[in-house]
Amino acid sequence: MLRRVLYIDLTTGESWFEQRDGLFEEWLGGTGVATQLLLEECPPGADPLSPQAPIIFSIGPLSAMYPVMTKTVAQFKSPLTGELGESYAGGRLAMAMRFAGHESIVIRGRAQRPSYISIRDDEVKIRDATSVWGINAMRTGVILRDREKGVGRRSIIRIGPAGENLIPYAGVVVDTYRHFGRLGLGAAFGSKNLKALVISGTEDVAVPESRRYREVYNRIYNMVVQTDAMDKYHDIGTPININVLNQLKGLPTRNFQSTSFSEAENISGETLADHYLIRRVSCAHCPIGCIHIGMLKTAFTEHHEFEVRKVSYDFELIYSLGSNLGVKTPEGLLELIESCERWGLDAISAGVVLGWATEAYERDLITPQETLGVPLQWNNVKGYIKALENIVKRPNDFYSALARGVDYPSQKYGGQDFAMSLGGNEVAGYHTGPASIVGQTVGVRHSHLDNAGYSIDQKAAKKQLAPSAMVDQIIKEDDSRGVFNSLVGCLFARGVYNEENIVDALASVGINKTREELDVLGRRIFQEKYRFKVREGFDLARQRVPRRFYETVSTLGMVDPETVEEMLRLYRQRRGW
Numbered sequence: 001m002l003r004r005v006l007y008i009d010l011t012t013g014e015s016w017f018e019q020r021d022g023l024f025e026e027w028l029g030g031t032g033v034a035t036q037l038l039l040e041e042c043p044p045g046a047d048p049l050s051p052q053a054p055i056i057f058s059i060g061p062l063s064a065m066y067p068v069m070t071k072t073v074a075q076f077k078s079p080l081t082g083e084l085g086e087s088y089a090g091g092r093l094a095m096a097m098r099f100a101g102h103e104s105i106v107i108r109g110r111a112q113r114p115s116y117i118s119i120r121d122d123e124v125k126i127r128d129a130t131s132v133w134g135i136n137a138m139r140t141g142v143i144l145r146d147r148e149k150g151v152g153r154r155s156i157i158r159i160g161p162a163g164e165n166l167i168p169y170a171g172v173v174v175d176t177y178r179h180f181g182r183l184g185l186g187a188a189f190g191s192k193n194l195k196a197l198v199i200s201g202t203e204d205v206a207v208p209e210s211r212r213y214r215e216v217y218n219r220i221y222n223m224v225v226q227t228d229a230m231d232k233y234h235d236i237g238t239p240i241n242i243n244v245l246n247q248l249k250g251l252p253t254r255n256f257q258s259t260s261f262s263e264a265e266n267i268s269g270e271t272l273a274d275h276y277l278i279r280r281v282s283c284a285h286c287p288i289g290c291i292h293i294g295m296l297k298t299a300f301t302e303h304h305e306f307e308v309r310k311v312s313y314d315f316e317l318i319y320s321l322g323s324n325l326g327v328k329t330p331e332g333l334l335e336l337i338e339s340c341e342r343w344g345l346d347a348i349s350a351g352v353v354l355g356w357a358t359e360a361y362e363r364d365l366i367t368p369q370e371t372l373g374v375p376l377q378w379n380n381v382k383g384y385i386k387a388l389e390n391i392v393k394r395p396n397d398f399y400s401a402l403a404r405g406v407d408y409p410s411q412k413y414g415g416q417d418f419a420m421s422l423g424g425n426e427v428a429g430y431h432t433g434p435a436s437i438v439g440q441t442v443g444v445r446h447s448h449l450d451n452a453g454y455s456i457d458q459k460a461a462k463k464q465l466a467p468s469a470m471v472d473q474i475i476k477e478d479d480s481r482g483v484f485n486s487l488v489g490c491l492f493a494r495g496v497y498n499e500e501n502i503v504d505a506l507a508s509v510g511i512n513k514t515r516e517e518l519d520v521l522g523r524r525i526f527q528e529k530y531r532f533k534v535r536e537g538f539d540l541a542r543q544r545v546p547r548r549f550y551e552t553v554s555t556l557g558m559v560d561p562e563t564v565e566e567m568l569r570l571y572r573q574r575r576g577w
């Protein structure tokens with residue numbers, strides 16, 4: 001297996017490979033390797049939008065070798081938080097990188113004019129992208145697919161106008177329906193004049209000719225397809241959580257003013273599956289197919305023909321652009337999701353920003369002059385669609401403030417108590433209890449996926465867990481995900497890839513690690529990420545928790561601020577900080 005890093009300098013137009021066996025041996029791959037490359041490449045204090053700030057992509061040693069090892073990790077300095085930017089995407093990118101022979105890619109510098117990178121196996125070209133600059137992310141994908149025809153396994157990742165305009169929560173669209181959504185990778189692309197990256201690979205991937213590989217592969221594959229470990233992701237998909245969380249009083253509604261939504265059934269996974277779902281698709285090398293595609297049928301004009309658009313939906317989007325904005329209809333929800341997709345905005349951040357703006361408008365903290373007459377009201381889908389356009393185009397100070405994420409406008413106009421961010425990142429769709437709040441605050445990327453605090457709360461709802469036990473579980477998840485994310489597997493398969501299967505799968509491709517060694521590695525990877533965060537100014541002791549979390553009932557009842565404080569104190573203590 002090739003264990004090399006492809007370096008691309010957009011300023012000089014040069015590219016080269018470096019064999020980094022030691023790096024991969026020590027840090028496995030994926031997030032472990034990407035963190036080291038980020039520490040090497042990013043000068044302390046670098047402006048996230050400067051040519052000095054790099055973009056790094058990494059896959060893992062099992063990518064394209066085992067089922068559901070489908071993700072690629074991107075690391076960068078986040079334009080949203082000013083510290084660690086880390087985002088994961090599926091699609092075909094990991095497969096294309098593997099077949100092109102690149103386990104990590106480092107992008108440095110800034111191109112002189114709008115450009116895209118074209119990689120075909122070892123050949124790297126920086127091509128002119130002037131003709132697609134300003135074009136939305138979906139259309140850009142179609143144009144580049146045509147322009148970059150060729151053989152091999154190909155992946156196209158690109159930004160929309162939000163990334164070009166350096167919106168700190170712009171994402172990168174990956175192939176069809178997948179994204180590097182969070183923490184502003186799209187703006188990092190835009191700052192480099194980088195519209196897209198197209199990669200195709202024709203190399204063979206030599207799978208080990210051993211009986212052991214076949215045995216372990218079959219065991220894992222059978223667990224994926226013949227047990228119920230991943231069923232829920234295929235059937236209704238993650239949107240099944242809408243009705244579940246609604247019943248548990250954990251579904252954020254109208255900017256977390258409530259945790260149950262009277263119209264939840266209308267936008268639930270079940271309703272969407274019954275009336276709007278037209279197909280499910282999969283990332284390459286995944287037999288599950290959890291990506292649910294809905295049909296949005298709209299008239300061109302009154303009494304005229306219909307057009308049909310395909311929109312991918314999942315739980316987080318239904319929360320952020322649905323219940324969190326009081327949106328009651330599937331059509332309104334799908335329109336908002338599609339709007340974020342076209343502009344290339346992170347839908348979670350966009351929904352949280354609009355939720356804050358709606359409440360601020362309701363409370364007269366902002367005026368119709370500031371919104372340019374756009375009615376920011378719950379369930380006003382047309383108003384929200386116009387606001388999203390204004391966020392990307394920034395026609396005045398108010399929309400420029402919204403374009404910076406929810407923290408900034410709440411400092412400027414008031415309403416910090418209901419500006420729903422943790423660690424500077426807009427929050428995910430759970431108000432389940434203290435573990436969710438603490439988990440997102442301490443997580444390396446301030447995401448619900450860092451340590452699944454929401455799931456710890458739900459366990460606590462069934463069987464009482466003391467705050468210190470919850471902290472222990474958060475730490476355990478933080479560390480174990482360091483290993484799993486170095487393999488860059490889909491987190492939906494974490495029940496399949498238990499410790500035994502990870503050890504056996506690695507051994508089958510010639511990487512011999514014991515469980516104990518992997519535990520130590522997970523902790524070290526976590527610490528290395530915190531090394532970067534602290535170096536760039538993150539201070540866990542000074543994090544703000546919005547009051548709204550303490551004013552709205554959660555799955556575990558009202559959350560006591562002292563419990564959260566105590567858990568944060570215990571967390572720092574257990575980490576030795």
Ligand code: SF4
Binds near residue numbers: 090091286290490
């Ligand atoms: S379960 Fe879904 S997100 Fe995960 S790899 Fe499969 S299709 Fe992709």
